[in-house]
Amino acid sequence: MFKIENVTVRINEKFILNDLSFTVPKGQITVMIGESGSGKSTMLSAILGMLPAQATVEGSIFFNGRNIVELAKQDQSVLRQRHFFTIFQDAANSFSPTQKMKQQLYGLTALRMGQTKAVFLAKMKHIVQDLHLPADVLERYPFELSGGMLQRCMLACALYLAPAVLLADEPTSSLDMLHQQEFIQQLKRLHTQLETTVLLITHDLDVAASIADFILVMKNGEIVERGQVTEIFEQPKHPYTRQLVAHHF
Amino acid sequence: MRKEQKMLIFWLVILGLLVGFTLFSSWLVPFEPNAMDMNHIYEAPNGTHLLGTDQLGRDVLSRLLVGGRVTLFIATLSVVLSSIIGIIYGGISGYFGGAIDAVMMRILEAFLTIPSLVIVLALQAIMQGSVWRMAMIMGCTGWFVTARIVRSEFIRLKELEFIHMAKMFRTPLWKILFRHLLRNSLPAIFVVTIFNFAGAIFTEVSLSFLGIGVPPSIPSWGTMLYTAQNDLLVGAWWMGLFPGMFIFVTILCVQAIGSRFKQRGGQTHV
Numbered sequence: 001m002f003k004i005e006n007v008t009v010r011i012n013e014k015f016i017l018n019d020l021s022f023t024v025p026k027g028q029i030t031v032m033i034g035e036s037g038s039g040k041s042t043m044l045s046a047i048l049g050m051l052p053a054q055a056t057v058e059g060s061i062f063f064n065g066r067n068i069v070e071l072a073k074q075d076q077s078v079l080r081q082r083h084f085f086t087i088f089q090d091a092a093n094s095f096s097p098t099q100k101m102k103q104q105l106y107g108l109t110a111l112r113m114g115q116t117k118a119v120f121l122a123k124m125k126h127i128v129q130d131l132h133l134p135a136d137v138l139e140r141y142p143f144e145l146s147g148g149m150l151q152r153c154m155l156a157c158a159l160y161l162a163p164a165v166l167l168a169d170e171p172t173s174s175l176d177m178l179h180q181q182e183f184i185q186q187l188k189r190l191h192t193q194l195e196t197t198v199l200l201i202t203h204d205l206d207v208a209a210s211i212a213d214f215i216l217v218m219k220n221g222e223i224v225e226r227g228q229v230t231e232i233f234e235q236p237k238h239p240y241t242r243q244l245v246a247h248h249f
Numbered sequence: 250m251r252k253e254q255k256m257l258i259f260w261l262v263i264l265g266l267l268v269g270f271t272l273f274s275s276w277l278v279p280f281e282p283n284a285m286d287m288n289h290i291y292e293a294p295n296g297t298h299l300l301g302t303d304q305l306g307r308d309v310l311s312r313l314l315v316g317g318r319v320t321l322f323i324a325t326l327s328v329v330l331s332s333i334i335g336i337i338y339g340g341i342s343g344y345f346g347g348a349i350d351a352v353m354m355r356i357l358e359a360f361l362t363i364p365s366l367v368i369v370l371a372l373q374a375i376m377q378g379s380v381w382r383m384a385m386i387m388g389c390t391g392w393f394v395t396a397r398i399v400r401s402e403f404i405r406l407k408e409l410e411f412i413h414m415a416k417m418f419r420t421p422l423w424k425i426l427f428r429h430l431l432r433n434s435l436p437a438i439f440v441v442t443i444f445n446f447a448g449a450i451f452t453e454v455s456l457s458f459l460g461i462g463v464p465p466s467i468p469s470w471g472t473m474l475y476t477a478q479n480d481l482l483v484g485a486w487w488m489g490l491f492p493g494m495f496i497f498v499t500i501l502c503v504q505a506i507g508s509r510f511k512q513r514g515g516q517t518h519v
Contacts, residue, residue: 048413048417049417050413050416050417053347077417077418077419078419080417081417081418081419086414086417088410088413088414089410090410093409093410093411094410094411094414095411096411096428096429096432096433097433098432098433098435099428099432104411107420108414108418112418
């Protein structure tokens with residue numbers, strides 16, 4: 001469903017990703033782990049077409065058999081808009097500080113689908129309730145909500161849109177332990193409910209262990225090891241993975 | 250209520266009173282501001298003329314209130330104009346970045362190397378005339394700081410996730426520029442505009458004091474100070490003191506309000 005083939009990203013002639021290839025199987029949760037600066041977020045940016053102007057991308061990114069890289073900019077946007085949804089690291093920066101949540105969530109969901117505000121409100125009220133968000137969350141501004149609540153608002157968008165692919169870049173790193181667990185549970189529920197394919201990036205091995213079907217270990221822009229959760233955590237092969245796991249447990 | 254809030258309300262009330270008195274000066278003035286009365290020249294403050302009279306027997310209080318309206322009108326118009334130019338210039342530079350930003354910033358820096366008062370002086374010397382023209386000149390030379398602030402706000406905001414998402418979801422450019430970037434830059438623009446307003450009052454007063462601002466026939470705080478220069482030597486202290494006090498208090502109020510909003514902006518990171 002989602003295939004990365006020989007992707008190399010260079011920024012100002014410096015290799016950030018080097019000949020990366022992997023597959024994200026349909027309906028599974030694939031987690032990419034590795035230290036800061038290993039290229040995880042760059043991979044996500046390459047998928048989303050959000051790399052800086054000076055970056056050059058080589059290789060192919062296949063989605064449902066179509067190479068996104070070869071598509072025209074307009075077609076790339078249409079494809080991403082229709083099938084992808086992204087949850088970013090800093091929930092506070094994911095929303096405009098000066099607009100109410102109702103307006104923003106409407107813009108992120110129903111407006112994209114050509115639905116009216118009435119339809120949006122009817123559906124979103126149930127989702128908000130389901131995610132244990134305050135009843136008046138839609139009437140609040142982002143600064144009136146905690147980081148955990150804002151991340152759940154992003155999940156609410158994903159639940160509304162039911163995207164084929166959910167990309168999440170360190171979604172729990174700005175949350176405390178309690179909210180992390182809560183977020184992971186809700187992400188799992190979303191995945192089960194919608195059968196969404198998930199590519200999650202994290203440096204937190206606890207998060208990876210609790211949610212992943214498949215793990216990719218990245219170091220210096222390369223995938224050094226890949227495998228099922230048990231393989232990675234119980235029988236790590238690469239010295240870097242061994243070091244990561246040993247350091248963690 | 251916290252002490253800072255009380256102080257902010259205090260300065261707002263003082264400024265509100267000053268602006269209110271000058272705005273409604275047509276109804277409040279006890280005498281026609283340009284009416285000369287040669288029998289009552291250089292009268293010190295008294296029961297009839299609360300702030301005294303000038304060398305032509307005109308009531309100083311009436312001229313102060315009407316003159317304030319002229320000064321504040323020039324300051325307001327020039328600040329509106331400079332904000333519009335600054336937002337457009339800084340917005341284009343900050344949003345598009347790269348070579349466009351580099352060229353636009355070098356041009357801006359070239360302007361910044363020349364004190365804006367000198368540019369205003371030169372233009373005013375060439376084009377001197379009406380109140381409108383003066384406001385235009387001040388507006389066209391007072392946008393540099395606004396442009397820099399808008400540019401830095403746009404650069405900061407465009408890297409935030411909600412802008413990335415807006416781009417990813419093919420939000421029209423005008424919506425990104427106005428609904429997201431400009432809207433979220435407004436607190437910073439508001440603060441810089443307040444300080445620009447104080448600066449504009451000072452510029453009007455300075456130019457009129459030098460005799461190249463508002464025509465002497467139109468009362469403004471600056472022209473009143475200009476005419477008071479010689480009269481101080483004959484002991485008519487009230488002619489310079491009261492316009493000076495009005496200018497001082499107005500600029501102090503505006504600066505205090507601006508500083509308070511700047512602090513609040515710093516606390517909330519908006």
